[in-house]
Amino acid sequence: MIRIIFIFFILFNFSHAITVKETLKKLDENLYGVFGVPQQVSKENRGFISNAYFYITDEGVVVFDALSSYQLGKEFIQAIRSVADKPIKYLVITHYHTDHFYGIQAFKEVGAISIAHKWAYEYLSDPYAESFFKSRRKVLGEYLKGTKIIPPDIAVEKEAILKISNENIDIQHICEGHTKGDLIIYIPKINTVVAGDLIFNERVPFLGSGNSKSWLKCIDKIIEIKPEIVLPGHGDILKGKENILKKANLTKKYIIDIRKIIRKMIDKDGLDVGTVKSKIVEEMYKLDPEYKKIKLFEKVTPTNAYYIYFEVEKELFME
Numbered sequence: 258m259i260r261i262i263f264i265f266f267i268l269f270n271f272s273h274a275i276t277v278k279e280t281l282k283k284l285d286e287n288l289y290g291v292f293g294v295p296q297q298v299s300k301e302n303r304g305f306i307s308n309a310y311f312y313i314t315d316e317g318v319v320v321f322d323a324l325s326s327y328q329l330g331k332e333f334i335q336a337i338r339s340v341a342d343k344p345i346k347y348l349v350i351t352h353y354h355t356d357h358f359y360g361i362q363a364f365k366e367v368g369a370i371s372i373a374h375k376w377a378y379e380y381l382s383d384p385y386a387e388s389f390f391k392s393r394r395k396v397l398g399e400y401l402k403g404t405k406i407i408p409p410d411i412a413v414e415k416e417a418i419l420k421i422s423n424e425n426i427d428i429q430h431i432c433e434g435h436t437k438g439d440l441i442i443y444i445p446k447i448n449t450v451v452a453g454d455l456i457f458n459e460r461v462p463f464l465g466s467g468n469s470k471s472w473l474k475c476i477d478k479i480i481e482i483k484p485e486i487v488l489p490g491h492g493d494i495l496k497g498k499e500n501i502l503k504k505a506n507l508t509k510k511y512i513i514d515i516r517k518i519i520r521k522m523i524d525k526d527g528l529d530v531g532t533v534k535s536k537i538v539e540e541m542y543k544l545d546p547e548y549k550k551i552k553l554f555e556k557v558t559p560t561n562a563y564y565i566y567f568e569v570e571k572e573l574f575m576e
């Protein structure tokens with residue numbers, strides 16, 4: 258009997274993928290979030306690997322990011338409806354990475370106006386967008402049904418103010434850090450920053466699709482705002498000014514350290530990219546043994562080193 262119950266329990270666990278609504282959390286007055294699992298995209302998690310948020314005003318709801326499929330977008334809308342009866346007015350996309358914008362069609366259907374950085378057009382006109390979509394479909398199969406890769410209704414170049422219900426929500430493009438089209442969104446009334454993938458909590462950032470030097474500008478901007486809450490694209494939210502400053506500085510320190518070491522390895526030691534990749538973890542630990550405590554440090558850092566190598570090499574060439 259015990260064995261039967263045990264088997265049933267395992268089967269039940271495997272068949273139950275977490276729904277978006279199950280993760281819904283109230284974060285502050287009128288501010289909510291849904292939280293994807295910290296995994297790679299798979300059929301088991303249906304691509305629900307990123308966070309998304311929404312803010313309720315008297316005039317309507319403003320949503321930040323659309324999750325990674327049409328179906329997850331629809332589930333997210335159901336979650337919003339469970340706590341807000343106001344119309345969903347705007348969807349602001351922090352950056353055009355698939356886990357943040359693939360749910361856009363679901364929001365279009367409920368009449369939301371979508372806003373993203375103008376880089377979205379560049380991204381969508383690159384054949385890579387279509388080939389990535391195909392490879393994602395291979396992984397997710399029917400879970401990607403109904404998903405369309407479409408541009409936003411409004412493109413922001415530098416800054417836009419979203420006026421809703423006597424509030425001014427500030428949308429800014431400060432850096433090309435995580436991607437060429439990162440947006441930072443600031444909600445003054447609750448002193449909250451929606452940071453997309455620019456700030457990581459207890460994790461190492463992925464430095465492969467933007468520019469690490471430019472990324473530092475975005476972190477400085479977030480520090481300068483002195484927010485009470487920072488909403489990241491993955492992982493737990495950051496709360497409290499001091500804690501946020503500490504975490505923002507850790508992300509900043511990691512980027513500064515890896516850049517400094519690689520600069521020396523190229524400029525002084527003349528090392529090639531393969532050697533830099535294989536030595537980087539050891540060199541980072543020598544600089545600061547605290548890095549040993551960070552999750553996935555040894556997995557992500559050599560990949561980051563690969564990208565930073567070419568970035569720093571180019572900078573050296575231009576000097």
Ligand SMILES: [Zn+2]
Pocket residue numbers: 352354435454490
């Ligand atoms: Zn991203």
